[in-house]
Amino acid sequence: MAITRRGFLGGIAVTFASAFxxxxxxxxxxxxxxLRFGALSDTHLRTTDDPEQLGRVFRWLHGRNADAVVISxxxxxxxxxxxxxxLVRIWNDAFPGxxxxxxxxxxxxWVWGNHDYSDASYMRRMPPEKLAEQxxxxxxxxxxAAWRRIGxxxxxxxxxxxxxxxxxxxxxxxxxxxxxxxxxxxxxxVDTSKFFxxxxxxxxxxxxxxxxxxxxxxxxxxxxxxxxxxxxxxxxAGHSHKSVSDDLALWQGDFTxxxxxxxxxxxxxxxxxxxxxxxxxxxYVPHTRACSGGGASQGSLVSVYPxxxxxxxxxxxxxxxxxxxxxLPLPLERHPDNPFVIAEQAPAPEFPEGAxxxxxxxxxxxxxxxxxxxxxxxxxxxxQKKGRYGRVVEYVFEALDAESGDVxxxxxxxxxxxxxxxxxxxxxGGRCKFAVADxxxxxxxxxxxxxxxxxxxxxxxxxxxxxxVKS
Numbered sequence: 198m199a200i201t202r203r204g205f206l207g208g209i210a211v212t213f214a215s216a217f218x219x220x221x222x223x224x225x226x227x228x229x230x231x232l233r234f235g236a237l238s239d240t241h242l243r244t245t246d247d248p249e250q251l252g253r254v255f256r257w258l259h260g261r262n263a264d265a266v267v268i269s270x271x272x273x274x275x276x277x278x279x280x281x282x283x284l285v286r287i288w289n290d291a292f293p294g295x296x297x298x299x300x301x302x303x304x305x306x307w308v309w310g311n312h313d314y315s316d317a318s319y320m321r322r323m324p325p326e327k328l329a330e331q332x333x334x335x336x337x338x339x340x341x342a343a344w345r346r347i348g349x350x351x352x353x354x355x356x357x358x359x360x361x362x363x364x365x366x367x368x369x370x371x372x373x374x375x376x377x378x379x380x381x382x383x384x385x386x387v388d389t390s391k392f393f394x395x396x397x398x399x400x401x402x403x404x405x406x407x408x409x410x411x412x413x414x415x416x417x418x419x420x421x422x423x424x425x426x427x428x429x430x431x432x433x434a435g436h437s438h439k440s441v442s443d444d445l446a447l448w449q450g451d452f453t454x455x456x457x458x459x460x461x462x463x464x465x466x467x468x469x470x471x472x473x474x475x476x477x478x479x480x481y482v483p484h485t486r487a488c489s490g491g492g493a494s495q496g497s498l499v500s501v502y503p504x505x506x507x508x509x510x511x512x513x514x515x516x517x518x519x520x521x522x523x524x525l526p527l528p529l530e531r532h533p534d535n536p537f538v539i540a541e542q543a544p545a546p547e548f549p550e551g552a553x554x555x556x557x558x559x560x561x562x563x564x565x566x567x568x569x570x571x572x573x574x575x576x577x578x579x580x581q582k583k584g585r586y587g588r589v590v591e592y593v594f595e596a597l598d599a600e601s602g603d604v605x606x607x608x609x610x611x612x613x614x615x616x617x618x619x620x621x622x623x624x625x626g627g628r629c630k631f632a633v634a635d636x637x638x639x640x641x642x643x644x645x646x647x648x649x650x651x652x653x654x655x656x657x658x659x660x661x662x663x664x665x666v667k668s
Contacts, residue, residue, distance in 0.1 A: 238435025239459035255291030270310025270398030405456035444540035517618030543587025580648030592627035
């Protein structure tokens with residue numbers, strides 16, 4: 198059959214379009230991660246909880262096409278079977294039939310924590326007979342039934358493995374973490390020659406959130422020293438509830454640890470002028486009101502590509518990113534002398550151009566116990582990060598002798614809403630109050646403020662005009 202010019206050109210167009218579509222499809226596939234998994238911890242679910250708090254986390258992971266969801270312990274508050282059943286209902290609402298939107302199965306990879314195993318501190322204080330009755334209807338009372346209840350079949354043992362999209366996942370339940378290395382050596386089918394995920398509940402000592410070196414002779418909690426041989430390990434741990442808005446949530450020594458935060462309640466850094474909580478009897482009483490956590494609920498999505506790992510950190514009560522996603526090169530790098538590489542490489546936060554220190558005398562203010570006192574209120578605008586990482590975490594407030602420059606009083610405060618998204622935190626600046634009684638009466642003082650990131654790296658300081666301290 199003769200081919201017309203129009204038909205010939207049309208055939209070329211179709212062939213070109215098909216080739217172009219194939220190329221776009223190949224490019225899209227190349228930009229797709231090899232693996233996506235949610236990294237959650239400490240859901241602490243009670244049957245009286247609003248299912249929406251955890252449901253919105255699961256739905257976000259569903260919308261991001263997660264292949265699996267990791268929960269690193271304390272899944273329930275009391276380990277009760279009714280709490281497990283409640284959790285499964287929330288899961289099934291978000292993942293109907295346990296599947297993603299495209300019909301793929303979404304894998305559960307969950308480990309039990311101390312609350313799930315009836316080993317929380319308040320449980321240990323219960324009368325023995327009452328605790329024994331509770332255990333009968335709990336995860337710890339029948340581990341096999343509990344595992345079947347979450348839809349995972351027979352209980353696989355205290356340490357277990359699953360292969361998800363060609364990657365090994367290894368999990369260890371509460372108080373069996375010390376068995377991990379021996380178990381890995383006895384299970385050569387676990388491919389540790391490439392990136393693999395290890396999940397346990399406690400965060401190892403001297404890793405995430407713990408700047409400085411461990412004390413001599415102090416071992417990792419829940420790990421043998423031999424774990425250092427597994428440089429391809431990406432550990433997901435919880436238990437501390439500390440915030441993944443903090444760049445110290447990632448530690449890369451001889452292996453990698455990610456402190457996954459909590460979807461239920463996130464804790465603040467302690468020891469600040471505005472840390473939450475009542476002052477201890479006989480101890481220093483702060484003069485500055487407690488900073489706000491904003492009711493944070495945190496979780497992350499980890500995406501594994503051939504050459505990198507991307508960690509997206511979310512605050513779910515507002516549906517906002519906690520900050521720019523972390524990007525880790527693959528193979529995972531060792532930084533034994535500088536394991537907080539993300540935090541340490543981040544530039545210091547800086548105050549905006551033209552920013553000034555505000556100072557106001559408050560003769561009828563109150564300390565944190567509600568006692569009336571005269572105070573100086575000092576404040577600054579929000580200090581913004583200057584790179585992808587390094588959002589402001591704290592401010593150092595100093596009262597200086599206006600003549601000599603000597604430091605008279607020094608206070609550290611947390612940035613309000615630092616548990617939440619940077620967008621939320623930017624609605625507040627830094628603030629601190631000084632009791633007039635703590636300053637030299639009649640002296641001229643200046644107030645200097647320095648913003649610092651998670652690693653303690655300080656930006657440019659601002660100093661107020663001199664003020665004469667009231668008598």
